[in-house]
Amino acid sequence: MQNELSPRRSQAERTKLSKAKIIKEANRIFGENGFHGTRMSDIAREAGLTGPGLLHHFSCKEDLLIAVLENRDQTDQKRLEELFGNLDSNQTLQTLQTLVEYNQTAPEMVRLFTILVTESIAFDHPGHEFFVERYRNYRGLYIDLMRKYQDEGHIRKDIDVEHISMIMMAMMDGMQIQWLLDPDQVDMAATFKVFLKIFSLGVKETAS
């Protein structure tokens, strides 16, 4: 019988814990040095085991990267759904301001995607397809969002939502690069506030 004071874990549960720990550390280390710049043994050590120990859970380096990316994407998806999920009660561009402010508190998360997306521009990079698809999806999502904002009068109507979406996403990605490279020189939230002010010009001012 299992004792409530000495909670034994099943093998499946222990596997789950190890995998989670590995992904957590891989997340950080891939984010610091990219795929090519990362050694499996470093991830293993930080996760508290050896190289072969790690490879018991993820059969090769590429599989681990994909697992990290998909895990990260799921986490982000949840966060975005919370933020934009109930669009009827979040109808202004101010929601995007919240997103930027959140990102500024999570450099590790931002760094992972910023470093890996450019590294994966190479056709043979293990993350290539993942990021091509990810950006295609996000462009679609942003276009829908901007169209809604525009229909509701928060964005001037003489500009294509396709261009607005691209500008918005590009601006965020570009700020992140400079912020990661030289954090003290960049205030993403403050700059984005100004950006929104320009965007909604001619319609009405956003809250400051």
Next chain:
Amino acid sequence: MQNELSPRRSQAERTKLSKAKIIKEANRIFGENGFHGTRMSDIAREAGLTGPGLLHHFSCKEDLLIAVLENRDQTDQKRLEELFGNLDSNQTLQTLQTLVEYNQTAPEMVRLFTILVTESIAFDHPGHEFFVERYRNYRGLYIDLMRKYQDEGHIRKDIDVEHISMIMMAMMDGMQIQWLLDPDQVDMAATFKVFLKIFSLGVKETAS
């Protein structure tokens, strides 16, 4: 005596030619796979020699990367001076449109910096200091440029030039990422044109 029909080159001249060829190929291959993803032997082969042959000209991989970055920076500097050098006769934001249009014809050049700048976010990356300094310089240059444009009435006056500059640069960098990743889905020049339209709104329309 030297014959005009069989132009012998001095040793110094041959060295210069080899170095130029190596830098040209290193430029391309570092740009495709980053520093960590690039093999010295690949660069050597593409430049028409062996590994040790290459290392006669550049004593190690890091030195070659620095040489590539500085060479690229010099080339860019010349181009920018041509574009912005005589500011009195180039007083509108339209000059930046020309820059974006040029970039869209030079994916190899854009890719080199896009891949290397994010890879070099890591403190111990050989290009780290180079890119930190490069962005500090460019932020300064763009601030001066935007202030001039603003003073001359091409940009609305109620926005800080620091923020305008950051938005402008970030937007360009971010577009380049998506363009390199999925070229058919992004038209940088068209998007930038819309961007300028928004920017100068309230002052006057830019030429279309």
Next chain:
DNA sequence: GTCTATAGTTCGATAGAC
């Protein structure tokens, strides 16, 4: 100035014990 040969590492992955 470029080569062949190779040293010296590092790294991803496997074999097999416990």
Next chain:
DNA sequence: GTCTATCGAACTATAGAC
């Protein structure tokens, strides 16, 4: 599930001939 031991490949850099 994790370990020790180790293989085999890949890679940077050096030594020395031409």
